[in-house]
Amino acid sequence: MTEYKIALVGFGGVNRGLARLVAERNAAWQRELGFSLKIVGVTDLFLGSLIDRDGLDAAQLADLPAIKGAFATLPGGTAEAFNEAVIKQSGADLIAEATFTNPVDGEPAATFCRWALESGKHVVTTNKGPIALHGAELKALARRNGVAFEYEGAVMSGTPVIRMARQTLPGAGIVGFEGILNGTSNYVLTRMEEGLGFDAAVAKAQELGYAEADPTADVEGHDVRLKVVILANELLDAHLSVSDVACSGISALTPADLAQAREEGARWKLIGSAQRQADGSVSARVEARKLDLGHPLAGITGATNALAFNTELLGAVTLSGPGAGRIETAFALLSDIVALHATHGRQ
Numbered sequence: 057m058t059e060y061k062i063a064l065v066g067f068g069g070v071n072r073g074l075a076r077l078v079a080e081r082n083a084a085w086q087r088e089l090g091f092s093l094k095i096v097g098v099t100d101l102f103l104g105s106l107i108d109r110d111g112l113d114a115a116q117l118a119d120l121p122a123i124k125g126a127f128a129t130l131p132g133g134t135a136e137a138f139n140e141a142v143i144k145q146s147g148a149d150l151i152a153e154a155t156f157t158n159p160v161d162g163e164p165a166a167t168f169c170r171w172a173l174e175s176g177k178h179v180v181t182t183n184k185g186p187i188a189l190h191g192a193e194l195k196a197l198a199r200r201n202g203v204a205f206e207y208e209g210a211v212m213s214g215t216p217v218i219r220m221a222r223q224t225l226p227g228a229g230i231v232g233f234e235g236i237l238n239g240t241s242n243y244v245l246t247r248m249e250e251g252l253g254f255d256a257a258v259a260k261a262q263e264l265g266y267a268e269a270d271p272t273a274d275v276e277g278h279d280v281r282l283k284v285v286i287l288a289n290e291l292l293d294a295h296l297s298v299s300d301v302a303c304s305g306i307s308a309l310t311p312a313d314l315a316q317a318r319e320e321g322a323r324w325k326l327i328g329s330a331q332r333q334a335d336g337s338v339s340a341r342v343e344a345r346k347l348d349l350g351h352p353l354a355g356i357t358g359a360t361n362a363l364a365f366n367t368e369l370l371g372a373v374t375l376s377g378p379g380a381g382r383i384e385t386a387f388a389l390l391s392d393i394v395a396l397h398a399t400h401g402r403q
């Protein structure tokens with residue numbers, strides 16, 4: 057039986073969700089997955105940090121009030137976030153990185169990943185910044201250090217889009233994709249169609265844990281742009297940078313635009329897409345599109361995401377599932393740990 061010692065970096069919705077899952081399901085994981093998790097460290101800019109090599113109480117962590125410096129109220133805790141110490145000195149062999157996505161340079165999350173990988177620790181992350189902006193470097197660093205770097209949750213939360221394509225579509229000839237890749241903006245469009253105002257719908261998405269720390273990234277398409285870069289580079293072997301992807305969002309759409317679309321038998325959706333061109337290059341974009349109601353993506357509502365792969369042998373292969381949410385995204389971290397257990401668990 058394997059016990060992974062895990063440190064949580066960033067303790068917002070996602071890693072708190074993981075702590076909740078550890079509290080409730082560790083015993084079942086031992087039986088069903090062949091491993092359990094022991095949380096030995098946790099650090100957060102707002103809450104502080106805490107290390108216990110013998111293991112922290114996951115239920116107590118999950119229930120901790122979200123007040124500034126809250127870790128200082130627990131034995132051995134501090135109000136300061138000692139990120140480097142938690143990553144390097146907590147005795148963890150696995151780091152779950154879930155701090156804010158920085159769409160400009162991926163920092164400081166990319167540095168957290170480097171610290172962990174250089175110290176021979178596996179990394180699982182839901183943070184799009186390090187992967188979209190430093191993915192090749194971090195994957196190479198993981199390989200050099202003989203550890204895993206997994207990031208399934210960065211694109212469609214718990215819905216296994218990267219692994220599904222990598223494991224089941226080789227040979228099918230993926231030549232492009234288009235999809236709804238942001239739960240918040242799809243939720244906002246759905247609620248606006250029901251009559252809620254834009255600001256109220258964004259506030260509700262924040263309350264439900266779907267939105268980025270700055271929801272501008274959701275509604276202006278910046279979040280989808282990072283996901284399109286990740287998918288195109290992973291699955292189309294593109295070498296795209298964020299600046300290669302033209303991007304616009306949904307903030308200019310009014311209730312009247314949505315109502316007009318309904319009268320025309322259509323719906324507005326924020327679509328991220330990429331396509332291999334005849335010369336072998338890959339072009340990609342993010343934009344609001346008015347889709348006929350018969351389009352497979354037109355019926356995707358709320359925080360659900362969907363992605364249609366365009367393949368040479370199968371035509372369109374479409375996957376849909378939750379695109380955001382605390383527990384849903386914590387599951388993505390678990391799925392990454394299952395994957396690394398399969399590849400590195402017996403070393």
Ligand SMILES: NC(=O)c1ccc[n+]([C@@H]2O[C@H](COP(=O)([O-])OP(=O)(O)OC[C@H]3O[C@@H](n4cnc5c(N)ncnc54)[C@H](O)[C@@H]3O)[C@@H](O)[C@H]2O)c1
Pocket residue numbers: 065066067068069070071099100101102103137139154155156157164182183184209210211212213265266267268269379380381382385
């Ligand atoms: N919530 C979702 O549905 C979802 C889905 C997929 C991916 N993601 C990504 O996962 C990550 C975490 O999401 P979340 O919903 O938990 O976000 P969140 O805003 O709830 O939590 C992030 C936490 O990170 C902490 N943090 C920020 N900078 C830090 C730093 N420098 N050092 C230590 N702690 C720091 C913050 O204090 C906060 O508590 C984000 O990158 C997000 O884009 C979220």
Ligand SMILES: N[C@@H](CCO)C(=O)O
Pocket residue numbers: 210211213237238239240241266267268274279379380381
């Ligand atoms: N804010 C993102 C989280 C998932 O990456 C969304 O709403 O899709």
